[in-house]
Ligand SMILES: Nc1ncnc2c1ncn2[C@@H]1O[C@H](COP(=O)(O)OP(=O)(O)OP(=O)(O)O)[C@@H](O)[C@H]1O
């Protein structure tokens with residue numbers, strides 16, 4: 001794959017991936033492009049179709065998967081999620097650093113492709129803090145919250161396996177976590193900025 005190296009952000013739901021990513025994109029206009037995933041979950045208040053996700057149905061998404069339109073897909077907390085080839089291509093065509101926000105299953109599938117991204121895991125300081133963040137976010141039902149916490153336990157274990165991630169950032173203090181993320185991506189950011 002040509003162009004700047006993509007970045008995979010993974011980690012438990014509620015760890016702070018979107019918070020860090022949105023800040024990174026806002027502070028570096030014209031450097032990053034978000035790979036807009038498909039999902040079968042319902043939009044949250046404020047989420048826009050085509051910007052945050054391509055909101056779709058199981059049937060439509062399955063059709064796309066069967067046609068080979070996705071580089072990876074997974075079931076998470078009762079819904080389908082997936083990264084289409086078109087989502088990556090849209091960002092690559094603009095020569096931007098492509099950011100993918102995917103769960104641990106997505107990380108595994110992407111490792112089987114030739115995307116060659118930088119793999120970053122965003123982890124919460126503890127399960128207790130993660131649960132508090134998810135509850136405070138007020139986006140989940142009790143059932144989906146429990147499913148997400150269950151997935152988080154597994155994610156936190158797997159992220160400790162050597163070689164899965166290039167870097168693991170503990171998102172305790174947001175400012176410090178953000179500085180760490182910027183530092184890791186500094187070389188790629190410089191490359192894009194010097195070209196434009
Ligand atoms: N360092 C932090 N300290 C306190 N609260 C935080 C911190 N980072 C993020 N949060 C808050 O935690 C909640 C979860 O963050 P966010 O939505 O970014 O998580 P996420 O990893 O993108 O989750 P998901 O995978 O479900 O989309 C948000 O309400 C966010 O404001």
Ligand SMILES: Nc1nc2c(ncn2[C@@H]2O[C@H](COP(=O)(O)O)[C@@H](O)[C@H]2O)c(=O)[nH]1
Pocket residue numbers: 010011012013037038041072073074076081082083101102103104105106107
């Ligand atoms: N494997 C994939 N996982 C994805 C994708 N897009 C998002 N995600 C992950 O799903 C959970 C839940 O996200 P939410 O927006 O419903 O809170 C989270 O861990 C994301 O990283 C994808 O395309 N593929």
